[in-house]
Amino acid sequence: MKPVQFQIAAIILLLLSGEAFAQYPDKTQQIINLPNRDTISLNGTWKYIVDPYENGYYNYRYQPIDQQENASQVSEAIFNDYHPTYKTDRVEYDFDQSGELTVPGSWNYQDDKLFYYEGTIWYRKKFDCHLPKSGERMFLYFGAANYETHVYLNGKKLGMHVGGFTPFNFEITSFLKEKDNSLVVKVDNKRKKEGVPTLNTDWFNYGGITRDVALVKVSETFIRNYCIQLKKGSLDQIEGYINLEGKDLSQKITVEIPELKLKKEFTSDENGHATVQFSLTKAILWSPENPKLYEVNIIAGRSKVTDNIGFRSIETKGPDILLNGKPVFLRGISIHEENGIRGDRAWSADDAKMIMGKAKKLNCNFVRLAHYPHNENMIREAERLGLMVWAEIPVYWTIDWENESTYKNAEAQLSDMICRDINRANVIIWSVANETPVSDARTKFLTSLIAKARELDNTRLISAALEKHTITDNPPLFAIEDPFARYVDVLSFNQYLGWYDGLPEKCSRSTWTIKFDKPVIISEFGGGAKYGFHADKDTRWCEEFQEELYKQNLEMLDKIPQLRGMTPWILSDFRSPRRLLPGIQDGWNRKGLFSEKGEKKKAFYILKKYYDQKITH
Numbered sequence: 001m002k003p004v005q006f007q008i009a010a011i012i013l014l015l016l017s018g019e020a021f022a023q024y025p026d027k028t029q030q031i032i033n034l035p036n037r038d039t040i041s042l043n044g045t046w047k048y049i050v051d052p053y054e055n056g057y058y059n060y061r062y063q064p065i066d067q068q069e070n071a072s073q074v075s076e077a078i079f080n081d082y083h084p085t086y087k088t089d090r091v092e093y094d095f096d097q098s099g100e101l102t103v104p105g106s107w108n109y110q111d112d113k114l115f116y117y118e119g120t121i122w123y124r125k126k127f128d129c130h131l132p133k134s135g136e137r138m139f140l141y142f143g144a145a146n147y148e149t150h151v152y153l154n155g156k157k158l159g160m161h162v163g164g165f166t167p168f169n170f171e172i173t174s175f176l177k178e179k180d181n182s183l184v185v186k187v188d189n190k191r192k193k194e195g196v197p198t199l200n201t202d203w204f205n206y207g208g209i210t211r212d213v214a215l216v217k218v219s220e221t222f223i224r225n226y227c228i229q230l231k232k233g234s235l236d237q238i239e240g241y242i243n244l245e246g247k248d249l250s251q252k253i254t255v256e257i258p259e260l261k262l263k264k265e266f267t268s269d270e271n272g273h274a275t276v277q278f279s280l281t282k283a284i285l286w287s288p289e290n291p292k293l294y295e296v297n298i299i300a301g302r303s304k305v306t307d308n309i310g311f312r313s314i315e316t317k318g319p320d321i322l323l324n325g326k327p328v329f330l331r332g333i334s335i336h337e338e339n340g341i342r343g344d345r346a347w348s349a350d351d352a353k354m355i356m357g358k359a360k361k362l363n364c365n366f367v368r369l370a371h372y373p374h375n376e377n378m379i380r381e382a383e384r385l386g387l388m389v390w391a392e393i394p395v396y397w398t399i400d401w402e403n404e405s406t407y408k409n410a411e412a413q414l415s416d417m418i419c420r421d422i423n424r425a426n427v428i429i430w431s432v433a434n435e436t437p438v439s440d441a442r443t444k445f446l447t448s449l450i451a452k453a454r455e456l457d458n459t460r461l462i463s464a465a466l467e468k469h470t471i472t473d474n475p476p477l478f479a480i481e482d483p484f485a486r487y488v489d490v491l492s493f494n495q496y497l498g499w500y501d502g503l504p505e506k507c508s509r510s511t512w513t514i515k516f517d518k519p520v521i522i523s524e525f526g527g528g529a530k531y532g533f534h535a536d537k538d539t540r541w542c543e544e545f546q547e548e549l550y551k552q553n554l555e556m557l558d559k560i561p562q563l564r565g566m567t568p569w570i571l572s573d574f575r576s577p578r579r580l581l582p583g584i585q586d587g588w589n590r591k592g593l594f595s596e597k598g599e600k601k602k603a604f605y606i607l608k609k610y611y612d613q614k615i616t617h
């Protein structure tokens with residue numbers, strides 16, 4: 001083919017493949033409840049190649065190789081310096097001779113040379129596998145990879161995914177071999193202006209395959225996702241759905257809760273969708289005091305899924321948050337998904353136990369999982385321990401509000417988070433943003449996200465961490481003036497009196513006027529302290545300063561009449577490339593109540609004491 005013809009063909013292919021690998025599908029394709037599916041783990045050691053110039057993806061004209069003529073060969077052809085006018089036998093890569101990374105795990109903490117690396121790494125895993133029998137299908141599932149991921153199996157591109165914190169899957173039934181499958185994955189964690197999050201964040205940009213990878217075996221027609229939860233406002237009526245995928249979409253589906261001797265039947269429509277409604281009598285409701293879960297079985301022909309589900313209601317009434325009809329104060333803490341001892345993203349059940357155990361020590365009944373969807377172990381462990389959850393998407397600071405594809409990306413992350421966790425009783429709040437600057441474009445973006453969240457789940461509360469507004473400086477008087485405040489169920493805001501705004505004593509001179517008849521949650525307050533650094537309470541970075549800051553803030557905030565909870569910033573010190581003060585920060589945001597190694601700072605005891613008193617009210 002002559003170069004010009006070739007280029008036209010390439011463009012056509014590019015357009016076609018753009019559709020085939022749709023980044024932000026309208027309907028979530030999630031397979032949920034991985035912990036209880038028939039899976040084969042692909043965790044472990046993977047070969048890797050660092051590719052800062054994306055030589056394995058773009059040719060010398062910077063055209064993506066895998067969207068051109070030889071797309072089906074791509075995983076074998078990467079790094080061949082592919083030239084459109086001639087083919088070459090020359091090979092300039094070799095997975096076999098390359099190093100190994102452990103999956104899950106970011107690459108940053110596994111090799112000093114990769115600590116600040118932001119770019120592409122190619123992974124390869126070889127595996128043998130029993131081929132699916134007739135009537136069975138196989139999917140490849142990633143818990144998450146940060147940020148943009150392209151996946152190839154045995155030379156065939158399966159697709160791509162954008163977003164670092166949500167799961168994705170591809171069907172691989174017809175591409176599998178019995179022996180020596182070659183799974184090649186390109187992960188790129190370059191920050192992008194139009195990304196979600198965008199260029200600037202206050203957390204570490206861990207790159208790579210950061211959560212579990214597994215093969216999932218299902219039957220030809222299978223239960224993809226479902227929601228079995230209490231109907232909004234009810235303590236005994238279940239309302240939900242079940243979605244099947246496959247050939248026999250319209251069929252009988254049974255839902256059983258053996259402990260309650262319940263067995264109900266439903267019929268799915270021609271799209272595989274069934275609406276579920278039934279009464280739940282004499283069930284013990286899920287609560288922090290008694291985080292009761294029931295085994296729930298869903299059976300559709302040969303497809304059976306078991307989940308452990310709790311039932312509870314969550315509502316607001318004026319300024320009150322009602323859990324199972326009773327007012328509750330949210331004794332919370334903000335958390336990043338990080339294991340500071342390892343110095344990496346948290347991903348495992350053990351990581352989740354360690355982190356949530358600390359929140360329990362503070363006497364929390366609530367956690368804010370900031371600033372992106374955390375892995376499923378975190379939510380399930382919190383549910384087991386009786387911790388309610390605020391879940392959030394990385395619409396953080398200065399997103400590209402006018403960009404349609406940025407919106408689609410944010411909406412896909414929101415939808416995927418909701419779909420994955422919709423059966424978790426402890427999730428009570430979906431948050432759509434953190435500290436976003438007020439503008440019409442921003443408010444439109446966020447109200448569209450809220451509409452989507454309500455369409456997918458009309459039972460949970462919606463919020464966003466907003467910012468305060470100064471009405472007068474002297475005496476300091478603050479309010480929440482953000483126009484977006486009227487759309488949320490729970491009015492939440494971050495404020496840093498005593499740290500970014502004055503010294504802790506400013507709290508005693510400050511007052512708040514909040515005109516909304518809604519529950520108020522302080523989604524962040526806090527200040528930095530280096531564990532083990534002791535001085536007087538006026539010396540920044542010492543534990544005594546942070547202790548005083550907590551005392552003063554709690555006294556001030558407690559006077560807000562609508563105050564119904566808080567999630568101070570933050571449980572543990574966390575890595576942030578913005579925090580470089582030598583000897584103090586050294587790359588860590590020091591606002592933790594625990595150090596990254598798990599040592600308690602003095603402020604821990606102040607918050608715990610406050611929560612101990614709150615428990616009686």
Ligand code: GCB
Nearest residue numbers: 202434435494524569589591
């Ligand atoms: C904030 C952000 C949070 C930061 C924190 C801080 O307002 O929401 O992501 O880490 O302040 O430490 O400055």
